[in-house]
Amino acid sequence: MKTLRWAALAALTLTSPAAWAGDFDVPTVSVYGAIGVGSGDVVIRQNSTANFAGVMQVGPHVSAAIQQSGQYNAAMVGQIGQATSATVLQNGGSNNALVRQMGRLNNALVGQIGADNRARVFQIGPNNLAGIGQAGAYNKALLRQRPW
Numbered sequence: 065m066k067t068l069r070w071a072a073l074a075a076l077t078l079t080s081p082a083a084w085a086g087d088f089d090v091p092t093v094s095v096y097g098a099i100g101v102g103s104g105d106v107v108i109r110q111n112s113t114a115n116f117a118g119v120m121q122v123g124p125h126v127s128a129a130i131q132q133s134g135q136y137n138a139a140m141v142g143q144i145g146q147a148t149s150a151t152v153l154q155n156g157g158s159n160n161a162l163v164r165q166m167g168r169l170n171n172a173l174v175g176q177i178g179a180d181n182r183a184r185v186f187q188i189g190p191n192n193l194a195g196i197g198q199a200g201a202y203n204k205a206l207l208r209q210r211p212w
Contacts, residue, residue, distance in 0.1 A: 100126060110137070121148065132159065143170065154181065165192065176203065188212070 095116045098106045102123045110117060111133045119128040120142045127149040130139045138160040141150040147169045152161045154174075159181045163172045171193040174183040177200060184206045185194045196205045 098128075102126075105129075110134075119143075119150075121145070124148075127151075132156070135159075141172075143167070146170075152183075154178075157181075163194075165189070168192070173197075174205075176200075179203075 094110050094112055096108050097118045100106065100121045103125045106119050106121070106128045108117045109131045113134045113136055115132050115134065115137045117130045117132065118140045119130070121128060122144045124146045126143060126145055128141045128143065129151045130141065131153045132139060133155045135156045136158050137154050137156060139152045139154065140162045141152065142164045143150060144166045146167045148165055148167060149170070150163045150165065150172045152163060152174045154161060154176045155178060157178045157180050159176055159178065161174045161176065161183045163174060163185045165172055166188045168189045169191050170187060170189065172185045172187065173195050174185060175197045176183055179200045180202045181198055181200065182204045183196045183198065185196060187194055187209045190211055192209055194207055194209060196207055198205055
């Protein structure tokens with residue numbers, strides 16, 4: 065399953081405008097998507113002005129870590145399972161983060177620095193832990209935790 069995930073990431077990377085830019089001075093846009101079933105980790109690091117990262121994982125003990133620097137970033141993580149972990153760190157303006165988890169013993173952390181950021185974390189299930197940290201003006205945060 066990890067081979068399939070990395071093949072999908074490689075295909076998305078090769079088809080992105082940044083992969084075809086070569087020596088031209090073109091703004092980079094990187095889009096990453098990962099879907100995993102079972103256990104495993106996904107780590108995505110993006111540094112450009114127009115990014116998107118999406119991760120969907122199903123299974124126990126999965127983790128997703130997304131780090132984005134720059135403007136116009138968005139990160140979405142969806143996890144279903146037990147003892148899952150999601151971390152999204154964004155630095156820059158106009159960022160957007162969304163984490164949705166279903167199961168027990170899950171944890172989510174979203175950190176944002178800059179203006180015009182918005183973070184949302186939704187957890188359904190018992191014994192979950194979540195935190196949102198923001199610095200700067202015009203930030204919004206929403207954290208909802210519900211039992212089954």
